[in-house]
Amino acid sequence: MIELHYSPGNANLAPHFILEDLNADFHLVKVDRSINAHKSADYLKMNPFGRIPVLVDGDLVLFEAAAICLHLVDSLPGNDLAPALGTPQRAHFYKWLMFLTNTIQPDVLVYYYPDRYTSDENGGAGVKAAAENRLIDYYTRLDEHLGENGPYLLGGTFSAADYYLLMVSRWGRPLKTPPREMKNLGETLKLIMDRDAVKRAFASEDIKPPFV
Numbered sequence: 001m002i003e004l005h006y007s008p009g010n011a012n013l014a015p016h017f018i019l020e021d022l023n024a025d026f027h028l029v030k031v032d033r034s035i036n037a038h039k040s041a042d043y044l045k046m047n048p049f050g051r052i053p054v055l056v057d058g059d060l061v062l063f064e065a066a067a068i069c070l071h072l073v074d075s076l077p078g079n080d081l082a083p084a085l086g087t088p089q090r091a092h093f094y095k096w097l098m099f100l101t102n103t104i105q106p107d108v109l110v111y112y113y114p115d116r117y118t119s120d121e122n123g124g125a126g127v128k129a130a131a132e133n134r135l136i137d138y139y140t141r142l143d144e145h146l147g148e149n150g151p152y153l154l155g156g157t158f159s160a161a162d163y164y165l166l167m168v169s170r171w172g173r174p175l176k177t178p179p180r181e182m183k184n185l186g187e188t189l190k191l192i193m194d195r196d197a198v199k200r201a202f203a204s205e206d207i208k209p210p211f212v
């Protein structure tokens with residue numbers, strides 16, 4: 001059985017949505033962040049970077065949320081969460097997933113942990129403000145894309161990248177212009193949150209509304 005090591009609302013959410021969507025045989029293993037369990041010797045054997053999530057699938061131990069998502073859509077049978085290999089749509093699927101994980105996700109970390117990104121003890125506020133502006137700009141570009149080519153990242157076709165979009169948009173809740181308030185992105189988030197898989201994942205991670 002697949003194991004997903006998680007902490008509520010962390011980067012495990014997108015893999016969790018996929019597991020729920022595909023009715024996979026899996027269970028959740030909670031990582032107790034209050035005691036830094038993700039820095040324990042046992043956890044570091046699975047992910048030497050001490051980050052959440054980790055997926056264990058038989059002999060395979062995998063970290064990096066986007067890699068886990070790709071592994072799940074590649075390996076779990078009977079799913080249409082990614083376009084066919086080798087097609088232009090598949091290429092766009094990779095593009096959006098990589099944009100979300102390579103561009104938005106790192107700046108979310110800068111926004112939440114600005115002191116890690118400066119050696120100036122008074123520098124955190126400026127680092128955070130700059131990250132906030134970059135994030136709002138990225139979400140705004142996504143909003144424009146969805147206005148022209150929505151309602152999903154791949155147009156009319158829902159994909160696992162949309163689950164990733166919901167995860168990273170949730171993290172934008174405290175921004176001065178949050179993703180939920182953007183016209184097209186806000187509508188897309190509502191559509192994604194209407195899926196049973198999302199409702200089940202939020203419930204089992206004990207995440208309460210407002211979700212975005």
Ligand SMILES: N[C@@H](CCC(=O)N[C@@H](CS)C(=O)NCC(=O)O)C(=O)O
Nearest residue numbers: 010011050051052053063064065066
């Ligand atoms: N690129 C990694 C980032 C994972 C990550 O930063 N996870 C956060 C939680 S959302 C974490 O483990 N934070 C704990 C820490 O930084 O000590 C991924 O996508 O899996």
